[in-house]
Amino acid sequence: METNAYSEDAALIGERQAAARALLAHPLLTERTHPAEFPLVRSHAEWLIQRFQRVLGYRLTVAADHARLVKRGPATETARPLTRPTGAPFTPRTHTYLALALAVLVEEQGPTTVLRLADQVRSAAHEAGIDADPARSLGERRAFCAALRHLAGLGALTETSGAIADHQADPAADPHLLPRTQVLRSVAAHLPRADDDQDSFLAAASDADPDGDQQGETVLRRLLAETAVVYREELPDRQRDRLAAHQWRAAAALGNLLGCDTEIRAEGVALVMPDEAGARPAFPSDDPVGQVALSLVRHLSGRLHPGRPATSVPVPEREMDTALEALCGVDAPARAEWARTAGPEVPDPARLRERVLALLSGLGLLRGGPGHWRLTAAAARYGSEADEYVPPIQDNDLHGRTRPDKTRGSGDGPAPEAPADPQGDLSRVASVLQAVANEKVSASSGDTGDQPGPGGGNGDGSG
Missing domain, CATH: 1.10.10 (Arc Repressor Mutant, subunit A)
Structure with missing residues (x-):
């Protein structure tokens, strides 16, 4: 060939x-x-x-x-918490055992066992003035084992005989482990320069609006790469202006590095990764939670279309409750369909509702909380339809979509005003789009990542 x-x-x-x-x-x-x-x-x-x-x-x-x-960058906004195999987030106790286990294991040069490691962790905790003992109780042992299983999942520990889960179930079980010392030493990030301290390092890394244009553009690229959608109205003023002026250059640089497409709209900018990229949870998925979440998003998108560029729209509490009851309740048609299949277990209605809302919140498609939910603009990517399973909400003899009614006559009185834009961001859409059109011309000749970044080419500027 x-x-x-x-x-x-x-x-x-x-x-x-x-x-x-x-x-x-x-x-x-x-x-x-x-x-x-x-x-x-x-x-x-x-x-x-x-x-x-x-x-x-x-x-x-x-x-x-x-x-x-x-x-380095928007860690607070984009980082997901460490979780146990059950999906429960790490507790402060589990993080404590993770730090203690790392402190002990980075010095290990050969095979060890869970019981020996537990003794070393107890000694390290005593030396550091920390009250921690993996053998004290079941809860302590579970936290200790969760930390070890996390390290094993990272490839920093290998279970050579038995499993860490055996010790969690039986305190007498003593699985054998092989530490990967070099990997263990890379788990925690190290300060790039000797004169850095942790406070200054974290402050510089979390600066969302640097003074310099080059540093500001780098922060924007990080935000685009790590965040599902970057909404213009949520950026500081300088960063919003930088995004309008340099979004196509950023798209070219990130596309060259990651092989992704960039979707630029009035509301914001999103990277669209190839299907095989697994940086974010797959959505929609085939399990009941994913399918109900997709149905809810499509239904709300069909009912709450604002008819204008908007970062998010409020979801009336009655609308949300009615939709969730129809899609998650005991009598939901989809529940009967799943019950006839050999697929995954269908959670009970209350648990299904909770997991659906947690999934959509984690994906950034819903924001807020009970009584204050808002549907974000990114939800429109998954289509818009009013689900036939959900009955319309009657509200002063009007129901259906929130799109402005084009059939209103001249005698019907003034149309309701669009929701106020507190920051005045969306009123600038026309100027933003004009900047986009002007900047497209220079996209191919701009910085696509071939010029030195804020740290130069010596690699000392990253954290």
Whole structure:
């Protein structure tokens, strides 16, 4: 089979971008946990190190058995909490045991056991003045084992005989573990310079509106890469102006690095990753929770269309309750359909409702809380329809979509005013779109990541 230079270049670019997406989704990537992606990272290490530094200001280290991408930027807004296998978030106690286990394991050079590690953790806690003992109670043991299982999931620990879960169930069980010392030393991010302290490092990393234009543009790229949707009205004034002026240049740089498309609209900007990229939870999914969540989003999008550019619209409490009852309740038609299949277990109505709202909140499609829910503009990507299972809400003899009624006559009185825009952002849509049109001309000749970033080309500026 013949090949040409174009097909070879396309394959090379595809490999590099697939490796970059894998690192963005899994900042600690090991040979054992990601056997398909890690060889790509090793093969294109030099290109990846340079591009991550130039485009996002991230520091990448590639070793013989692992790669570590150290991120800086909107950690508070985009980071997801560590969770147990059940999905429950780590408690402060579990984080304490994770830190203590790392402090002990980074010095280990050979095989160990869970009981021996528990003794070492107890001693380290006593030395640090921390009240922690994995053998004290079932709750302590569970927190300790959750920390160890997290490290095993990262590829930093290998269960060579038995499983950590055995010790959680039986305090006498003593599984054998093999620490991967170099991987363990890469779990926690290290300060890039000797004169940095943790407070200044975190303050610089969380600065959402730097003074310099180049630093500000880098922060915008990080926000676009790590956030599902960046809404214009939620940005500081300077960053909103930078986004309007440089969004196509940022799209070109991120597309070159990650192989993604960029969707630019009046409300905001979103990166659209290829299907195989797993940086965010898959949605919609085939399980009952995912399907009910999709139905709810489509229904609300059909009923609450604002008829104008808007970052979000309020969801009336009655509308939400009625829709959830129709889609999650005992008599929901979908529940009867799932019951006839051999698919996953269908949660009870209250639990299903809770998980659906948690899923949509985590995806950024819903914001707020009970009585104060808002549907975001990103929900429109999943279509709009009024679900036939949900009865219309009667409200002063009017119901249906909130789209302005074009059939109103001249004698019907003034049409209701659109909701106020407290920050005046959406009133600037026309100027933003004009800036987009003007800036498209220079997109191909702008900075696509080939120019040195805020830290130069020496790799010292990433955290």
